[in-house]
Amino acid sequence: MTDVLIVGAGPAGLSAAISCAERGLQVQVIDEFMRPGGRLLGQLYQETDGSWWNGIEEAAKLQDKAASLGVVLKLGISVIDLNQSEDGWIVYTSTGILKAPALLLATGAAETACPIPGWTLPGVMSIGAAQVMTNVHRVRVGMRGVIVGINVLSMAIAHELELAGIKIAAMMLPAKNMINKDVGDPRKVMQSIVRLGHLAPSPLLRLGSGLMRYSSLQSLGLHLYPKRGFKVWGIPVQLRKAAVEIEGIEKVESVRVANISPEGDIVPSTSRSLPVDFVCMAGGLYPLAELAAVAGCPFRYVPELGGHVPLHNARMETPLAGLFVAGNITGIESAKIAAAQGSIAGLSIAAFHQVSGTEEDLLESIQNLRITREKASIQFHPQVADGRRRLESMFSENFS
Amino acid sequence: MKYGRVTYHPVLGTLDKRESLRFLFDDQEFEAYKGETIAAALLANGVRTLRRHEETGTPRGIYCNIGHCFECRVTIDGITGQRACLTVLKDGMNIRSGEMLPTPLKKGAH
Ligand SMILES: Cc1cc2nc3c(=O)[nH]c(=O)nc-3n(C[C@H](O)[C@H](O)[C@H](O)COP(=O)(O)OP(=O)(O)OC[C@H]3O[C@@H](n4cnc5c(N)ncnc54)[C@H](O)[C@@H]3O)c2cc1C
Ligand code: FES
Numbered sequence: 001m002t003d004v005l006i007v008g009a010g011p012a013g014l015s016a017a018i019s020c021a022e023r024g025l026q027v028q029v030i031d032e033f034m035r036p037g038g039r040l041l042g043q044l045y046q047e048t049d050g051s052w053w054n055g056i057e058e059a060a061k062l063q064d065k066a067a068s069l070g071v072v073l074k075l076g077i078s079v080i081d082l083n084q085s086e087d088g089w090i091v092y093t094s095t096g097i098l099k100a101p102a103l104l105l106a107t108g109a110a111e112t113a114c115p116i117p118g119w120t121l122p123g124v125m126s127i128g129a130a131q132v133m134t135n136v137h138r139v140r141v142g143m144r145g146v147i148v149g150i151n152v153l154s155m156a157i158a159h160e161l162e163l164a165g166i167k168i169a170a171m172m173l174p175a176k177n178m179i180n181k182d183v184g185d186p187r188k189v190m191q192s193i194v195r196l197g198h199l200a201p202s203p204l205l206r207l208g209s210g211l212m213r214y215s216s217l218q219s220l221g222l223h224l225y226p227k228r229g230f231k232v233w234g235i236p237v238q239l240r241k242a243a244v245e246i247e248g249i250e251k252v253e254s255v256r257v258a259n260i261s262p263e264g265d266i267v268p269s270t271s272r273s274l275p276v277d278f279v280c281m282a283g284g285l286y287p288l289a290e291l292a293a294v295a296g297c298p299f300r301y302v303p304e305l306g307g308h309v310p311l312h313n314a315r316m317e318t319p320l321a322g323l324f325v326a327g328n329i330t331g332i333e334s335a336k337i338a339a340a341q342g343s344i345a346g347l348s349i350a351a352f353h354q355v356s357g358t359e360e361d362l363l364e365s366i367q368n369l370r371i372t373r374e375k376a377s378i379q380f381h382p383q384v385a386d387g388r389r390r391l392e393s394m395f396s397e398n399f400s
Numbered sequence: 401m402k403y404g405r406v407t408y409h410p411v412l413g414t415l416d417k418r419e420s421l422r423f424l425f426d427d428q429e430f431e432a433y434k435g436e437t438i439a440a441a442l443l444a445n446g447v448r449t450l451r452r453h454e455e456t457g458t459p460r461g462i463y464c465n466i467g468h469c470f471e472c473r474v475t476i477d478g479i480t481g482q483r484a485c486l487t488v489l490k491d492g493m494n495i496r497s498g499e500m501l502p503t504p505l506k507k508g509a510h
Pocket of ligand 2: 462465466468469472473483485
């Protein structure tokens with residue numbers, strides 16, 4: 001008999017599995033990927049103290065701990081649908097039906113598209129696809145490429161590709177269009193990377209925050225910003241150039257690049273073709289929350305968390321009995337935070353199963369999450385803590 | 401052009417020796433290593449196009465590589481709509497790319 005079913009074997013799902021199993025619950029974790037670890041697997045960056053955050057090693061630690069506690073892990077299985085019954089949750093998967101009184105959704109994040117003409121050509125992929133291909137599958141995505149979209153994630157992955165010996169000719173913005181708004185606006189992009197500068201893992205971001213501490217200097221900064229961009233790890237970062245179109249017949253052959261004004265408007269007659277054999281699109285991340293919607297969980301729109309998120313409280317409970325959420329499904333943050341949320345969810349699930357003596361640990365784990373968040377070395381949105389507080393008060397206004 | 405593998409990595413280390421296996425993609429035989437996905441093995445062999453768009457016939461390859469976008473769908477041993485980025489290869493697998501389909505009901509198609 002399974003006490004709790006966990007969808008997603010990323011840092012959130014595995015940490016929750018560990019904390020449930022430590023309190024004696026029978027836990028089953030399912031994931032559609034072929035390896036446990038979720039998006040942790042692809043991560044590889046230097047912490048501010050210079051040490052490496054190696055996602056493959058971190059995932060192995062979580063997997064080993066879960067296995068030693070008797071957690072049942074099933075891979076290569078997709079959850080397609082679910083519904084609530086009198087005695088818990090019924091989960092429909094690609095290989096059959098599973099049931100459990102408690103269900104944790106820890107499905108993580110997906111990438112936001114930032115389309116430009118030609119983006120369906122073979123050789124164009126999301127930045128995360130390149131990360132996983134390089135660091136997890138260890139296959140080269142190409143010889144020389146460009147990254148379209150400048151943000152914390154694409155900067156980190158640019159470095160990872162260079163480490164693997166894959167040449168990045170340049171990073172630039174996607175041309176502004178009806179879909180690409182802020183991601184194609186140099187001022188907005190500059191602001192968002194500068195605001196994250198104090199915890200930046202990269203020299204550019206640190207340099208940027210030093211140069212542009214005051215917001216009034218930011219537009220000045222852009223005017224002064226060298227037209228050819230400046231280099232980070234040898235990669236030209238070009239806030240004043242945009243990819244207008246990806247060219248090629250059967251696959252990527254080149255990218256048409258034009259100069260843009262500080263507002264992101266194309267400067268006429270400045271475009272030229274840059275030959276490349278792959279292109280990575282980086283539009284940012286949003287919570288992958290379809291299963292919570294299918295379950296009937298109410299949602300709220302919280303931009304600081306990356307968009308629409310399932311309503312939940314600090315204990316990772318949703319308003320639906322026996323349904324819990326943890327990790328990036330609740331808002332975009334780094335893997336350490338997802339793991340800390342997973343531990344909370346696990347304790348909440350133990351409390352749901354009336355395991356005695358969990359309350360104190362639960363309060364402590366909620367406190368630990370706050371500390372982890374304050375110390376985070378990668379942050380996707382500078383106001384994430386405000387977004388979290390707002391969501392919690394929306395929960396208590398409606399359900400308590 | 402074959403893109404090949406990231407055999408050496410300054411932080412992640414050198415790839416271990418793995419057993420090799422063979423599979424068919426649109427009747428052509430390819431070699432891969434045990435544990436690789438269809439998408440990874442094809443890319444290492446220089447194949448980017450996994451299907452043609454059902455309506456327009458334009459070429460498509462992987463986009464997200466983690467199962468979200470379904471751009472990589474192929475037919476595996478007769479079963480359609482399988483994601484090449486999530487499917488681990490087995491020796492002797494027979495994979496077919498998706499092809500352009502007739503659109504008889506579309507305006508102007510007949
Ligand atoms: C492409 C990508 C790259 C990222 N890179 C970084 C980075 O470099 N640094 C960083 O700090 N953060 C990165 N992140 C953010 C990342 O989401 C967090 O760091 C962390 O991994 C979130 O943990 P999680 O457990 O919530 O979700 P994840 O780690 O995403 O794990 C979720 C798991 O759920 C599984 N799943 C989802 N839906 C289903 C379903 N229907 N059926 C079965 N299984 C399902 C997935 O296969 C996945 O294994 C990245 C995110 C993405 C999407
Ligand atoms: S590439 Fe997106 S689902 Fe396979």
